[in-house]
Amino acid sequence: MENKELKTSLRTIAIGFLVLVALLICYGAFRANWRKDKEDPTPKYIFLFIGDGMGNSHVCAAESYLSWKAGKLGGEQLGFTKFPQLAMASTYSADHQVTCSSASATAFSSGHKTNNNFIGATPDSAATRPFTMDLHEKGYKVGIMSSVPINHATPAAFYAHQTNRWGYYPITEQLPASGYEFFAGPGFAEWRGRDGEQRPSGEFLAENGYTIAWGEEEFRANMDKDHLIFCQESNRDRSANEYTIDYDESWTSLADMLRLGLDYMGNEKPFVIMCEGGEIDWCAHENSVYPMVQAIIRFDDAIQVAYEFYEKHPDETLIVVTADHETGGLAIGYNFDWQFSVQDWDKVESRWIADGCTDKMSHEERMAFQNECGFGWTTNEHTGAPVPVYAVGKGAERFHGRIDNTDIPRLILGI
Numbered sequence: 001m002e003n004k005e006l007k008t009s010l011r012t013i014a015i016g017f018l019v020l021v022a023l024l025i026c027y028g029a030f031r032a033n034w035r036k037d038k039e040d041p042t043p044k045y046i047f048l049f050i051g052d053g054m055g056n057s058h059v060c061a062a063e064s065y066l067s068w069k070a071g072k073l074g075g076e077q078l079g080f081t082k083f084p085q086l087a088m089a090s091t092y093s094a095d096h097q098v099t100c101s102s103a104s105a106t107a108f109s110s111g112h113k114t115n116n117n118f119i120g121a122t123p124d125s126a127a128t129r130p131f132t133m134d135l136h137e138k139g140y141k142v143g144i145m146s147s148v149p150i151n152h153a154t155p156a157a158f159y160a161h162q163t164n165r166w167g168y169y170p171i172t173e174q175l176p177a178s179g180y181e182f183f184a185g186p187g188f189a190e191w192r193g194r195d196g197e198q199r200p201s202g203e204f205l206a207e208n209g210y211t212i213a214w215g216e217e218e219f220r221a222n223m224d225k226d227h228l229i230f231c232q233e234s235n236r237d238r239s240a241n242e243y244t245i246d247y248d249e250s251w252t253s254l255a256d257m258l259r260l261g262l263d264y265m266g267n268e269k270p271f272v273i274m275c276e277g278g279e280i281d282w283c284a285h286e287n288s289v290y291p292m293v294q295a296i297i298r299f300d301d302a303i304q305v306a307y308e309f310y311e312k313h314p315d316e317t318l319i320v321v322t323a324d325h326e327t328g329g330l331a332i333g334y335n336f337d338w339q340f341s342v343q344d345w346d347k348v349e350s351r352w353i354a355d356g357c358t359d360k361m362s363h364e365e366r367m368a369f370q371n372e373c374g375f376g377w378t379t380n381e382h383t384g385a386p387v388p389v390y391a392v393g394k395g396a397e398r399f400h401g402r403i404d405n406t407d408i409p410r411l412i413l414g415i
């Protein structure tokens with residue numbers, strides 16, 4: 001009888017023990033899930049890079065150039081194409097299969113499709129809300145940068161609301177209302193309005209709390225300001241050209257502008273930076289492959305600055321690199337026998353530098369020369385081709401497969 005009782009007690013203890021273990025497992029799983037739910041899906045540091053007009057062939061051309069430079073047929077990569085995540089984004093606008101920069105920038109700044117030429121506004125002219133504005137309200141610092149003027153379509157879609165993207169001056173007037181901390185670029189197009197008779201843009205920017213620093217030295221001297229705009233020194237108090245490809249020593253590169261921005265914003269507070277490589281598009285509109293490739297390499301240099309930051313804060317940083325659309329319908333291999341050989345870069349580079357192809361050749365001459373070298377352009381406007389999206393860091397796994405440009409803000413925020 002004693003044995004039986006002992007057995008029953010042991011069984012009771014064993015069952016009790018198993019129930020306890022099961023409860024502990026359930027509690028552990030609950031805690032883990034709870035923590036996961038509690039963890040903010042939005043990265044603390046966000047970089048969104050836009051290569052204006054940069055389609056797959058443009059990236060391929062740049063990597064073929066880098067491979068040629070290394071004495072190889074292929075295999076050299078830009079930094080951002082090594083990112084682990086890759087998606088493809090459709091870019092059509094609300095009223096055209098082929099988007100313009102402003103409609104696409106409105107899509108990835110706010111998640112809304114709009115008409116071509118509209119900027120930060122829906123097709124029925126209501127102001128859109130950029131995701132950078134939501135983050136700003138949550139305490140993020142915001143930086144908006146470009147290698148082309150700060151009032152161009154891509155940067156403007158993050159702070160302006162217009163139904164005509166070409167009204168540069170009204171766009172500049174809307175900049176201060178953003179309250180964003182940092183802007184950078186060569187300067188502003190139409191500094192005194194389209195007719196050149198308006199108040200200088202710097203006046204109303206200053207009245208609304210924005211200091212313009214012309215050049216690096218002035219920027220460093222003003223880093224205690226709450227709202228700071230970097231512009232190239234050579235554009236002081238005048239309109240900036242729509243783009244420049246002839247960089248000289250006096251120009252601060254996009255990579256250096258980003259370094260200044262990171263120094264200025266610091267990493268105590270969370271931040272989001274949108275950084276555009278704008279002249280890629282202008283070169284592609286001109287159907288000029290060599291300067292287009294140089295522009296992508298400069299763009300990649302700027303991305304490298306963000307990547308170095310990511311390496312220091314890998315669990316809190318997201319870098320996304322994409323384009324607003326493809327420009328030029330670029331094809332690689334157009335030399336009649338569909339062969340593309342590395343020798344052709346020899347000819348492209350030497351002739352482009354020696355002859356200044358962009359300025360001295362007619363469009364027809366330039367096209368014929370590039371065809372001989374293995375490049376074909378099908379248009380000097382945009383195309384409807386989808387664009388690649390590269391991502392690394394916290395939340396990067398959300399970028400995969402076929403997406404639309406309106407998905408980008410949601411995927412960045414993780415909501």
Ligand SMILES: [Zn+2]
Nearest residue numbers: 052053101324
């Ligand atoms: Zn564009």
